[in-house]
Structure formats: structure tokens, C-alpha cells
Amino acid sequence: MSIVVGTKNDVFLLSTENTSYAFGIDDRGLVRHLYWGKKLTSAEDLEMPVLTEVSTNDPVFEITPEEFPVHGGLRYKEHCLKATFADGTRELVYQYCGYDLEEGEDWEELVIHLKDEHYAFTMDLHYKLYPRYDLMERSVVVKNEMEEPIQIEQLHSAQFHIPYENLNFSNVHGHWGAEEQQFTQRVSYGKILIENRRGTSSHNHNPYFILDRDATETTGEVFFGALRMTGNFSGVVEQTPYGETLVQMGINPHDCLLQLAPGQSLRAPAILCGYSATGFETMSHNLHRFALDHIMSKGLRPVLYNSWEATEFHVNCQDQIKLANKAKELGAELFVLDDGWFGERHSIQNGLGDWYVNEGKFPNGLEELIDAVKGLDMKFGIWVEPEMVNPKAQLYQEHPDWIYHYDTRVTDTSRVQYVLNVTKPEVQEFIYNMLDNLLTRYDIDYIKWDANRPISQTGPQRDIWYKHIQVIYGIVTALKKKHPDVLFEACASGGGRIDYGILGIFDDFWTSDNTDAYDRLYIQNSYSRIYPIKAMRAWVTDCPNFLSGRMIPLTFRYHSAMMGSLGIGCNILKFTPEEVELSQKMIRQYKEIRPIIQEGTFYRLDNPSADSYFLYEYLKEDKGVLFAFLPQSKVGHRGTTIRLRGLEENARYTLHTSQGDITKSGSYLMGHGLPLRLSGDYASALVQFEKNQ
Ligand code: GLA
Secondary structure, X not given: XXXXXXXXXXXXXXXXXXXXEEEEEOOOOOEEEEEEEEOOOOHHXXXXXXXXXXXXXXXXXXXXXXXXXXOOOOOOOOOOEEEXXXXXXXXXXXXEEEEEEEEOOOOEEXXXXXXXXXXXXXXXXXXXXXXXXXXXXXXXXXXXXXOOOEEXXXXXXXXXXXXXXXXXXXXXXXXXXXXXXXXXXXOOEEEEEEEOOOOOOOOOOOXXXXXXXXXXXXXEOEEEEEEOOOOOEEEEEEEOOOOOEEEEEEEOOOOOOEEEOOOOEEEOOOEEEEEEOEHHHHHHHHHHHHHHHHHOOOOOOOOEEEOHHHHOOOOOHHHHHHHHHHHHHHOOOEEEEOOOOEOOOOOOOOOOOOOOEXXXXXXXXXXXXXXXXXXXOOEEEEEEXXXXXXXXXXXXXXXXXXXXXXXXXXXXXXXXXXXXXXXXXXXXXXXXXXXXXXXXXXXXXXXXXXXOXXXXXXXXXXXXXXXXXXXHHHHHHXXXXXXXXXXXXXXXXXXXXXXXXXXXXXXXXXXOOOOOHHHHHHHHHHHHHHOOHHHXXXXXXXXXXXXXXXXXXXXXXXXXXXXXXXXXXXXXXXXXXXXXXXXXXXXXXXXXXXXXXXXXXXXXXXXXOOOOOEEEEEEEOOEEEEEEEEOOOOOOOOOEEXXXXXXXXXXXXXXXXXXXXXXXXXXXXXXXXXXXOOOOOOEEEEEEEEEOO
């Protein structure tokens, strides 16, 4: 058993292979945190400290770490839950009512039952343990068992306590075209708040926390948690005046009010969390492995060609067929027709909502293109943006009341579009039917689902900030049930929906509209800290890059995109014979290493050089791949040393470098390392290696 209950029935010790988490119930029924860190061997060692008030200004609620602080009493700290009862009472007072244990194939779950001492309102704290992955999922289910509704003003899924001050907090900042920009800041007194208020989850910050004590990739303590939610999240980190750091995350209370009708329950999005005593690498490995085994759909991702950057809105059947033929010649396996194929969609001005095939562009219907693609033995994918409508679209003319709006206000457009109120049953039906018809009528294997503007002016409903995405999850889940082989890519103006809420419901992430191969190294590096490589769609695109204006050699562009699930987004009809040949070679090589890239173990390697090398390793069983990038060599033009990771000390490995094969022991490659010197700007190398038999 990984969950052990102390003999006095008041202490719970939850252990994974290398970590432990502990809390207990004190004699007044408070659920108090006791420990999070390296593995403990006995629940009997745990003691519940006696609570004594330090002073009248430091009440016990403030000084004791609680698992799930509620709003009420002498609590002034951040609370996870605030509810208002029908009589106006805004205080919660819970009682402990026992626990339940459940077990599955590779998980165990502990549920702590709490109940308000006066009102028929229950709070179940869920701790689901995945011992093999050193991970736990925490969430809470609240239930209204009264005759009247209850209003939920705040619902964070869990609180965590870290018994240190001056930790480092990391997350990402960014915006469209610049997602996943990693930052780290020292936690000091006061609070750090990260959140999203736009209805998306991840252009600006991402719903996770990483708190470390000066950790490196391979050393030091790291506490982390990723929220399984898309949309408006909030997370608070606070260094308290009592010598510890607390962190909580959940549904953003900003402008949000959730009504719990009589008999209704609500499960807060889970936080997938863990502790590493061996740096960030262990954190990433545990999350990646868990995502591959438990969250993501199985199977290797196809090499795709997407025509967006080549044709933008100027789509027509014959040009798309030409692109498909060329894509096939290069080695692509999936052809994706992006925006511009439907309605009067000639620019961002019109078309969204009118999901019929544009006859001018496809006079013989979509079948002509799909048949051509299928005739090439490729899969076919298509772009949709189902949550949106242009004001000029027929759909909006017919249903102006289908958008989020206030009756007395003018609704703002963004990218000349409104957001549909997907909480209306008729809108849900419209979206589901539109997609179901599309998938039933045409032989489609891949849907790129976009959402290109933030939500605003939601109308009187204050719950849509939470409900909107639940509806989208529901629609996609239902579509997948009926069309189980179709893959869904989550895109929101690039990487606006990269989170553990959508992953599993959708299959892939569009990482960013920024396809500059150098910028992507930063984006991909920080993405990889939390999210699995297989879901990371990365394209090779034309130069000068439309965003950065940079010229980057095609080899570097391929190598950068081969670090994820490879795609090509160039205008390949303009490729020279040399570019065609290089592409064929790269795509062939990618297919060979694809299982290692998409399902292997990923290492961000140390660069000991003064020159800014980016070094990465992928390892799967006996085979591996190394990537080295040198965007710009500095004066001195130094080489670097690649110290590999994860090898067997005594085994021998053969590396296939451009200078010839090198055979060394695992201990040598991990200790001494492989010297490498790249020169010039945008230089890169890919080295395959394997263990000798
Ligand atoms: C968004 C996406 C792009 C592309 C366009 C189409 O910006 O991120 O990849 O699909 O929409 O309009």
C-alpha cells in the first residue's frame, strides 16, 4: 500500500517510489499539512503539532499549514474555497467525517470527507497517487445537498505548503508569437499571482508552478504542480510571515461566480503534482512519462504538411492538390488544409460560422482534394474555428443572439470576430452537428481546432469563464467517441491552449505561430519542462520568417522542428531541387528516429561552453539522438562538450557523427563527454547513436 493510515487514524502518509506527502486531522477536525518531500518510511513517526496561538494577532489558522483553507473564522490568508449560502452566510466551518480508499491498476486514491457543520454542503478532498511516476493528482469535489442554491465565489483545487523561504518560482510569460518565455523569480514576502482572464490558458502564463531551492537540471529540490484546466486559471504563491511558502491554483475567481443548484456537485480541475530531489529533469521525466502512459492518445504522430503559411486565405483546390503532391514527394504523411476553405472566407473579415465548402475555391466539392490526397496515400486534415463567428457571416445574421453579449452594449470584435455563447444548447448542437457532418461526410483524419480571440462581454452569466471550456471538452469528447481515429490539434492563435486540461481530450498542441527555428528553441525548451514532446507540433517554414525576418539555413530549421512532432509549412512549390532533396533526407531520418523523439526520454543537456550551444538528447531503450545548435558563434569560437545522460555506465555506445563513428563507454560519454565544435551562425548537428549489442 502506498497510502498508509496512522494507527490513531489521524495521520495519512502517501508515498510514491521516491517521495512522500503527509497530512493529518487534528482533534478539532482541521486537516493539517505535515510533510512533502523525500520518501518517509513510517507513518508512526508523524506527529500532529499542538496548536497554540502565538499572539492574538497571529491566530492558529494563520500559523498552521492547512490542506484546504476555506473562507471563514480568523483566516486572513488565501483560501481555496469561498461559498455563500442562501441566507447570506459567507463562512465555511467544516467537520471531518472520515475517509475512503480506492485502488486501481497503478494508482491509489484517498478521499477525505468534510462537511459543513451547519449546512448540508460537503467537500471531498481527493488525493490520487501514481506511485510509479512519483506523481499525485489533487482535486476537490463540492456538493450542495440543500434545498437552496449555493454560490461558489472561489474554488482553488488544493493548497500546498513548502517549508522554505526564498524559493525560486518559475513559469512562463509571453503573448501571441512569443509564448513559453521562461522566467524565474525569487519568492519573497508578499504574493505572486499568475493568471489568465481571457478565456484561454497559455499565451501569457501557463497553469503550473515550479518552486525550487536553487535546483539545476539534475540536482536540488523541486516542488511542482500543473493544473488540468484550460481557460481562466489563477495561481498564488505566498511566502508567509511564518517561515514557509504556500501555493494554490484553480479556477480564476475574477468575474466568475458558480451556482451550485440543489443536489449539484462540482469537481475542481485536478493539479498534477510532485516533488523531485534531483532537479528539473526528474520533474519533466515524471510528467512526460505520465502524459504518454495516462493522458495522451496512443500512436506516433504523422509528419504533416500544413498549407497555411504557403497560401494563407488564397486557397483553391488545384493549388492545394499541387501542394499535396509535393508534400508527398518530400515524405509528408498528412496534408492539412488550413483556414480559408469555407463560406466567404477570403480574409479575416468573413466566413467564420458559415461552414459550407466555398464553391468558387472547390467547384467539385472538398472530395476532389480529399480524393487526391487519399490517392497519394496520405491522411487528410482540416482547419476549423467552431467557437467563433464573423459579424458578416450568415450565421450571425440569422442568430445575432448566439454570441456572448450584453443587450445594452456593443460587443467588441477581435480579429473581426465574436465568440459564440457555447453554453446555449442550440449553439452546442450547431457546433457538434457541423463537425459531425464534416467528419461523417468526408474522409478526414485530423482536425486543427483554432480559437483566435479572447472572450469578453460575457453577458449576465458569470459562470461561462468555467463553463465555456467544459462545453468544448464535451463536444470534442463526443465527436471522438463517434470518430475515434480522428486526431485533434488544440490551437488558439498559436499556443494559447497548451495545458493539461485539454491534453488527452485533444491530441496535439500547436505550439506557437512563431515558427522561427531559433525562437522555437526557447519556446520548445520551456515547453518541455512540463509538457510531453509528442504533443509539440513544430513546423519547418520559409525564410525570411514572417515574424522575425530571419534567414536560417534549412538544415537548422529541420533540426529545430525535428525536436517535436514534425510538420512542414513552407511554400514547397517554390523549393529548389536541393531543398527538395534535403527535405526528403531529413523527413526520412525523422521517420527513423520518430519513436525516440516522440516517445523517448528527453534531456536538456548542460552546455559548458562560453558559446551559446543548445544541446538535447532523446533516449529510448538502446537508441538515442543528440541535437546540437549554435545560433551564433561568439568571438573565440569555442567548441562544447556534450555530456550525455541516462546511459548504462558499462555498456558501449556507437555514435554516428559527421566525422565518422565513435564508440565509447556510457561512463565516458556521461563523464568526459563528446567534444563538438560547430562554427558559423545557425549551425546544427544531429547525431544518432545506439548501444552496442
Ligand atoms: C491562427 C493559427 C494559425 C492559422 C491561422 C488561420 O493564427 O494559429 O496557425 O491556422 O489562425 O487563420
